[in-house]
Amino acid sequence: xxxxxxxxxxxxxxxxSGDAEAFxxxxxxxxxxxxxxxxxxxxxxxxxxxxLQETFLKAYAHLSRFKGDSRFYTWLxxxxxxxxxMKLRKRKADRTVSLDEPVExxxxxxxPRELADWGExxxxxxxxxxxxxxxxxxxxxxxxxxxxxxxxxxxEHLSTEETAEVLGLSVPAVKSRLLRGRLKLRESLARxxxxxxxxxxxxxxxxxxxxxxxxxxxxx
Amino acid sequence: MDCGEIxxxxxxxxxxxxxxxxxxxxxxxxxxxxxxxxVVDTTRKTIDLYCNCEPLPLPAGVKQRLEAALARxxxxxxx
Numbered sequence: 001x002x003x004x005x006x007x008x009x010x011x012x013x014x015x016x017s018g019d020a021e022a023f024x025x026x027x028x029x030x031x032x033x034x035x036x037x038x039x040x041x042x043x044x045x046x047x048x049x050x051x052l053q054e055t056f057l058k059a060y061a062h063l064s065r066f067k068g069d070s071r072f073y074t075w076l077x078x079x080x081x082x083x084x085x086m087k088l089r090k091r092k093a094d095r096t097v098s099l100d101e102p103v104e105x106x107x108x109x110x111x112p113r114e115l116a117d118w119g120e121x122x123x124x125x126x127x128x129x130x131x132x133x134x135x136x137x138x139x140x141x142x143x144x145x146x147x148x149x150x151x152x153x154x155x156e157h158l159s160t161e162e163t164a165e166v167l168g169l170s171v172p173a174v175k176s177r178l179l180r181g182r183l184k185l186r187e188s189l190a191r192x193x194x195x196x197x198x199x200x201x202x203x204x205x206x207x208x209x210x211x212x213x214x215x216x217x218x219x220x
Numbered sequence: 221m222d223c224g225e226i227x228x229x230x231x232x233x234x235x236x237x238x239x240x241x242x243x244x245x246x247x248x249x250x251x252x253x254x255x256x257x258x259v260v261d262t263t264r265k266t267i268d269l270y271c272n273c274e275p276l277p278l279p280a281g282v283k284q285r286l287e288a289a290l291a292r293x294x295x296x297x298x299x
Contacts, residue, residue: 020295024294027286027290031278031283031286032275032277032278035275036275049285052282053286056286056289057289057290060290060294112227112255112259115258117261118265122265123269132273135270135273154271155271155273178231179231182263182266183227183230183263186263186266189266193262
C-alpha cells in the first residue's frame with residue numbers, strides 16, 4: 001500500500017470544494033498503484049489505461065460520497081477494482097468462467113510438487129530488474145480468479161473481508177483462492193528459484209502481458 | 221497433523237491466526253518433515269517478495285493522457 005500523505009484529509013476536503021490542484025496531488029500520489037492494479041486485473045494495457053482514467057474521473061465526481069471512514073486510497077482501490085472487473089468481464093464474457101463463480105478444480109492442483117529449498121535468497125541471487133521480471137511473469141501466469149485475490153491481499157494488503165466485498169465473493173471463497181493462488185505462485189517461483197535452475201526456465205516468456213507487467217513492477 | 225493438514229492451515233499459520241493447539245501440532249510436524257518445512261518457508265518467502273514490490277512510474281503516454289482527461293474534467297468543474 002502506498003505512503004499515506006500527511007495532509008490527505010485536508011487535500012480531500014479541498015478537492016471536494018473544487019480545488020483542482022489538491023485533487024491533482026492525490027492523483028500523482030496514487031496513479032501508479034491504480035494503473036498496476038488495473039493491469040493486474042484486466043491483463044490488458046489498453047483496458048488498464050481506461051480503468052486508470054475512469055477511476056480518477058469517477059472518484060472526482062463522487063468525492064462527496066467519501067466519508068473518511070477508510071483511507072482515501074482504499075476507497076480509490078474499490079472504485080478501481082470495480083472498473084477493472086467490468087472491463088475484464090466484458091472481455092471474457094464469451095470465453096471463460098466469470099470471476100464470481102466457483103473455480104472448478106480439485107485439490108490435486110494444490111499439492112506442492114517443487115520441494116527443493118530455494119538455496120540462496122532470491123533477493124541476493126538476482127539483480128533487482130531480473131527479480132522484478134520473474135515476479136511479474138509468475139503472477140501474470142495465474143488464472144485471473146486466483147491472480148486478483150492474491151494481488152488484492154498480498155500486494156494491496158486489503159483484508160479478507162474487504163477483498164470478499166469488492167469482488168462479490170464469500171469470505172471462504174477468498175480464503176480458498178488465496179491459499180491456492182499462493183501455492184501456485186510458490187510453485188511457479190520455485191521452478192525458477194531452485195538451485196541450478198537453467199536461465200531459460202527462469203526467463204520463460206509468458207507473452208505480451210509479461211512485458212507490460214515488467215514495466216510497472218519494481219522492488220521497493 | 222499430516223502434510224495435507226499443514227497445507228490446509230498454511231494461510232492461517234502465515235497470517236499468525238492459528239490457535240495455540242494447532243500451532244503446536246504444526247510445529248511438531250515441521251520438526252519432522254523437511255518437505256513441509258520447505259513449502260512453508262518458500263510460501264512465506266513468496267508472500268514477502270510480492271509484499272515488497274512497488275510500482276514503477278507510469279509510461280509517459282499513459283501519464284499524459286491521464287492528465288489531459290483530468291484537465292478536461294477539472295477545468296469543466298471550475299468554469
